[in-house]
Amino acid sequence: MLHNTDAHITTWVITLILFIVALFLHNSKNEKGFKIVHMVIRLFYILIIITGGLLFFNNQSLNPALYGVKMLVGLLVIAVMEMLLIRLKKGKGTGLFWVLFIILLLAVFYLGLRLPLGWHPFA
Template sequence: MLTRTDAHVTTWVIAIILFIVALLLHKAGREKAAKIVHMIVRLFYILVIITGALLFFNNQSINPGLYGVKLLVGLLVVVLMEMILVRTVNKKGTGLLWVLFIILFLAVLYIGLRLPMGWHPFA
């Protein structure tokens, strides 16, 4: 099925770019465009989760604990992205959500790079 990380990395990079674009469009007052991009971001959330789940189920036997932690933290990152967008649209505070998002995003990125299928520049 999914034995390489290319599709997963591509989907989450596009999702983050679209997430930022949706935020910028909303801040610029272009609500209709922001709403369209927000819906596209939601599609990419689904693609990120599907590709991540496929990677998890195909490779969890290598290191089940670390893959499980990455799966849970990755889901939390996706949830935080959506919460930030929704609370921004509703003009509610997002400060704590941003802090959690940055911490968890860095954590999931670090874990992903440490896993056997990750990037090992000094190994």
């Protein structure tokens, strides 16, 4: 059913853009706008999980361990993004979550590029 990554990548890109927009809205003290964008981001989390799950179940036979690790790391990225937004909203410290977010995001991009359906610039 889902044999290419177009829908998954599109949802990720839109989510990352909305995440940046939410950060700017929070910094400009626009709480209503922040809340609306945060809810839209949560919708996109669901879309990311659905498209990623379809990719996983349709393509895991190509490299099951790597697909499983990427799925786990991708879910952790979503969890850390949500924790960042919630902690920003509550005014709590976010330093550790920013470090985790950057490390996990780089890891999920690397794993995505290593998978058989990924982009292979140096192959």
